[in-house]
Amino acid sequence: MEDEQNDGAYNCEIRLRENPQRRKDKVVIGCGAGFGGDRPFAAVKLLQRVEGLDYLVLECLAERTLADRYQLMVSGGVGYDSRISEWMSLLLPLAVERGTCIITNMGAMDPLGAQKEVFNVATNLGLHLTVAVAYEVALTKSGSRSFLASEGGASTYLGAAPIVQCLEKYQPHVIITSRVADAALFLGPMVYELGWNWNDLQLLAQGSLAGHLLECGCQLTGGYFMHPGDKYRDLSFELLSNLSLPFAEVGFDGSVCVAKADGSGGVINFSTCAQQLLYEVGDPASYVTPDVVLDFGNVSFHSLSRDKVACVGAKPSDQCIPEKLLKLIPKDYGWKGWGEISYGGYGCIKRAKAAEFLVRSWIEEVLPGVTECIVSYIIGLDSLKATNISEATLLEQYSEDIRLRMDGLFEQKEHAVQFVKEFTALYTNGPAGGGGISTGHKKEIILEKELVGRESVLWKTRAEVTEVMDLSQAISPKDDPVKDHTLRGTHWQAGREKTASGARMELPSLEVEVAPAPADQRIPLYNVAHSRAGDKGNDLNFSLIPHFPSDVERLKKVITPEWVKQVVSSLLDMSSFCDPDAVKKSNCWVNEHVKVEIYEAKGIRSLNIMVRNILDGGVNCSRRIDRHGKTISDLILCQQVVLPPSSDILSCKLALGIVGGVTLWPLSACVQGSSCAFDLPKSEIRKMSNYSSMDGVLYCKTHFEQLFKETGSFTKNFQSTGKSETKQNELLARNPSKLSPLFSGTQDKCATCNKTAYPLEKVTVEGESYHKSCFKCFHGGCPLTPSNYAALDGVLYCKHHFAQLFKEKGSYNHLIKTASIKRNAALAAEEEAQAEAAATTEAEAKEELEKEPEPEQS
Known part of the structure; x- marks a missing residue:
């Protein structure tokens, strides 16, 4: 609550919003930066590419970044991100034009200083802006009522409440914060725009899921994912160079879709989302943020298109809201001293070993016992500890280009300096052929972590408005950095991505066939x-x-x-x-x-x-x-x-389910008790590479080899699906498959496609059966679950679209009629397609008969 004696500061205890208003049904939030070294021009591209972007978040503050800012401020530099001028010069003109609010934690240790810097940029650009700040404050040691921002460099992870207050009080163009939890930077505008309250924990969980997925920028859209040689992650260089930063569409009901710009490079799919979901969360069932403790254990992802993925399943953990917040406290941690030197040619590793021995010996002479503070490794051999070569001596024998690095963490500056001196002496006192020496030393700090009560953490907000100035004094259009950048060739049009040569860039699919990994090898x-x-x-x-x-x-x-x-x-x-x-x-x-x-x-x-x-x-x-x-x-x-063999009875390599994008369902079972024969169109079978056939019957390769190749016999008494349906049915009656309960005993038809819905793939709601793949919103195609749908006249909708189409308009009649027409048209089209297929089959059969040679005359 607000403390009258603390000059308008608030503590971090949970206070429900009074009468929160829903301003939008859906808010669109983009990530313009995922860390302090991200690319401003990529954020400009996102603004250009995605119309209707309500907010752009620049997340630039990591634990190490904050420590660096503190050290710079102590030594007389600025405590905020020094690149804020560069970012704002590029983004503000277009953001103001588009009505996009920028939220950033680039304020770091000095958000008020960052606010002044943004004012200077806006003034030079001739922009009339409101710039708000939200930052932690601390009482002085004397206990006076004056406040200092983050005294001593300590900082606490704040939640979304300060950002929501800035939006409510000031409606700013820019919000600058100190340390705020990454996901909270995105959650704040959701709470404000969608009318959520702090006890809407399920909504906060879904919103925080969106924020967590977005916070690292292009890591969600193919950056830090591409891996040449890995068929599941092998993107072309050109595709990677045209990455789109991600954005999210979040509905008032907690629906979340993450996306990249239509037709852009990179990739956003199940794999990229799964990597980012688990990134730095520890226990997925208990991921702590200041606003809600999250359970990501049942989160799942569903691709809606090449550029958009639906995200469902986040919920509050058993401990819904953390009682304490995480505080980071800078502490001195000694002095770092390091040196590097290169060796090449024959025996270079042995020379590096000699050099390491000499440096350790020399410093031990001067400072006994200090060698225990030093680690050493060879760049090009074992610096990452990531090699998996069984014969290490073979690698050593053929290495002809390596670099020795020695790195020490010392209690005193003098020790670090002495280490650098001893290392430099390798030039004339070390083994032959050493060169390219580089050395350095610096003061190191660590950030100690401490949990503190919410009531003891205070924050404030404030805002200022730039002066209206004579626009003739502002930067002219020809000097506009955004337009300059556009003229240099980065302008983008949806659906028209081009390569450097000017040809239209193809966006290949990353879908590849998947199968269980081999066992026992x-x-x-x-x-x-x-x-x-x-x-x-x-x-x-x-x-x-x-x-x-x-x-x-x-x-x-x-x-x-x-x-x-x-x-x-x-x-x-x-x-x-x-x-x-x-x-x-x-x-x-x-x-x-x-x-x-x-x-x-x-x-x-x-x-x-x-x-x-x-x-x-x-x-x-x-x-x-x-x-x-x-x-x-x-x-x-x-x-x-x-890997051990799979204990799953569906362990054939041609496994049940979705393989390579093709849905496979068994026609019958092989006598081994595993489903190996599938009712597939020939065009689909050609896509598969992990099956074999005999007399028209399909088998997984494992059982095919067991039944035929290993025994040397190809006369096993197996009936083809095309030779005698009656005999096959008799065989199945005598040898019921272990899987038969999953695929028999049902005559249920899918209410959407009117095809048989087997138990393994079936969802039943309101007395109707559906394939899981058909259980979608009629209006938007959104995946549904039995606990999250609405129905009208037998037509299914997600709750979000149902509310938009019916509740808010107050009339059902015209939409019922439209839905009925669409459904009847779809059924008619399907019947027509089936009739055409039957006619084609009949014509092909007739053509085959006509080709048969007539019997010779006797």
């Missing part, structure tokens, strides 16, 4: 799953998302805490040349301090793994070349594993 995890790694302080988080969803059950038997710990333990090796005692010491430390937690996200059939205390102190002070641990996803994927 060594294969790399690349063949089974894809992954993304992230960090939280000193903890590593990586996902494993199977290409074939059912393989998650087999992965769970292999990916154990012990397996994970064994794979990642090399990250804590102190040297590329560890002696046995050092290895033993490192292993003891790993066993005592490194903890592994494995979680399952059942909605996307995936695993999320947390490894505690593995990142050498975390991004702010790690001595590793990859401070974030980003490369560890591929360290995991290149490991060889042996």
